[in-house]
Amino acid sequence: MKQPISITSISSISALGFQPEDIWNNYKSRNHFFSKKNGDWVAQLPSEAKQEIESLKQSNSKYKNLDDSVLFGIFSARQAVKQAGWKSSDNFGINIGSSRGATGLFEKYFEDFLDKNKAETLSSPTTTLGNISSWIAHDLQTNGPEISHSITCSTALHSLLNGVAWLKSGMCDKFLVGGSEAPLTPFTIAQMKALKIYAKYKLEDSCHAEPVEASYPNQALNLNKTENTMILGEAASTACLEKGKAENALAYIEGIGYGTELLEHNASLSTNADCFQRSMKMALGDLNPDEVDIIVTHTPGTRKGDIAEYNAIRKIFCNKIPALTTNKLQVGHSLGASGMLSVEMAILMLNHQEFLDVPFLEQQTPDKISKIMVNAVGFGGNAVSVILSK
Known part of the structure; x- marks a missing residue:
């Protein structure tokens, strides 16, 4: 790239937490942050992070009907924009994508439909994929362009590509990019199991495993593993992009x-x-x-x-x-x-x-x-x- 792009802030909420210091310390611990949900390994938000999302949900009557994927995105976007010092008057662009979108809410609405043979009033507008970026734009009160997309598991990095393209085109000076996912629902996990890629490894049955293998239910980058060990986690992460080399850049693309x-x-x-x-x-x-x-x-x-x-x-x-x-x-x-x-x-x-x-x-x-x-x-x-x- 002839002209670098600055990442002036980045924020996330995941099983590692949401405070930068906590996230770094949790990474350094090299512990895993999985727990069991209905008998399956998952990576859930810790209790403090869940409280933050619940507070966000209760802060506005409009937010009570939003899916967790939208709430995670709003929370992460707020933190990123605050860290970068952006204002709504900057009219920055927004591209927050998701592989699955409003999975939990969609499953709930569909279950109600099967029971009543009638859809809830907000079932369509609150489960569309564009819902995430639209609500983030509403929450941040910005008037810039907003984009949502799904390119499966590379969605967040594709949003980064989009942000870079918009900045280089001259159509925007700043762009908020990232992804949000709330996939810990019965049907989503069942879909991964149907593909036979979900982790079945049980720590309690690991007496014959090597010690290091017994410590991690997910064995990503273990090139000698004998079975699939993918585990789903809920998370959102967003980054602020600016054209050129900004003085407050955390990193350059x-x-x-x-x-x-x-x-x-x-x-x-x-x-x-x-x-x-x-x-x-x-x-x-x-x-x-x-x-x-x-x-x-x-x-x-x-x-x-x-x-x-x-x-x-x-x-x-x-x-x-x-x-x-x-x-x-x-x-x-x-x-x-x-x-x-x-x-x-x-x-x-x-x-x-x-x-x-x-x-x-x-x-x-x-x-x-x-x-x-x-x-x-x-x-x-x-x-x-x-x-x-x-």
């Missing part, structure tokens, strides 16, 4: 790339993740691959998905693979929000100059962290790679 591929199966990548090879190569541009110190991988904890991405990384970086890490072994897969959570993890590592390692790989820790690549991909073979620098 130096490269962006995307790629798609024809899939042999609805839920899996090709063996060498062709889409990731395309997105990483495009993001690198004229950069020497050796300049990338770390890759925050997408690796959701599935056998084929994790290995396919690793194969793609080996193809692009050859004999000098950057240090690899992921947050999914701690907070699971938040689908459309996951890419921006990975960006936040990268920014934290850049600013603390500390690498968050994974227990499954033997690799060299970078002495200095200058550039980090973040990957995301979703059903449909739509990959995005972003390079961040400090």
Whole structure:
């Protein structure tokens, strides 16, 4: 990219919490933040975060009928805009996407419909995907452009691509981007189970497992695992983008790339993740691959998905693979929000100059962290790679 884009703030709410210091300390603990819900592993918001969302819901009578995906997005957006010092008069653009949208509310409305054979009045307007960005724009009282989209699990990074494109076009000077997901519903989890990718690993039955494997229900980046271990998590994460090198930048976007591929199966990548090879190569541009110190991988904890991405990384970086890490072994897969959570993890590592390692790989820790690549991909073979620098 000839002109860098500044990330002047980033905010999230997830199983790690919502305060930046807590999030960093929870990452450093290397503990997982999973719990059981109806017998299934999930990554839920901690009690303090749930209280914040409940307070938001009760603060406005209009918000009582909104889905958690919208409320998570509003909460995260408020924090990001406040941190960046933006005002509603700035008329910044908004692009907050979601893979599933208002899942919980949709399931509730449909259950009521089956019972009464009649739809609730607000069932349509409160479950459309555009609901998220529209309500965030309403809450922040901005008049800039608003976009919502779903590009499955790469949604948040695609919103970042959109924000960069709008800024470079000159149509906006500032753009709020990210993703929000509230997927911990019975039907959503059942869909993942139907694909046979959801974690079945039980810690209480782990007496014969290796100690490090027994510690993590999700084993993202364990390339030797014998079963799928994906776990869903609820989360939202948003970032403020500004054109050029802002003085208050947390990080700069130096490269962006995307790629798609024809899939042999609805839920899996090709063996060498062709889409990731395309997105990483495009993001690198004229950069020497050796300049990338770390890759925050997408690796959701599935056998084929994790290995396919690793194969793609080996193809692009050859004999000098950057240090690899992921947050999914701690907070699971938040689908459309996951890419921006990975960006936040990268920014934290850049600013603390500390690498968050994974227990499954033997690799060299970078002495200095200058550039980090973040990957995301979703059903449909739509990959995005972003390079961040400090």
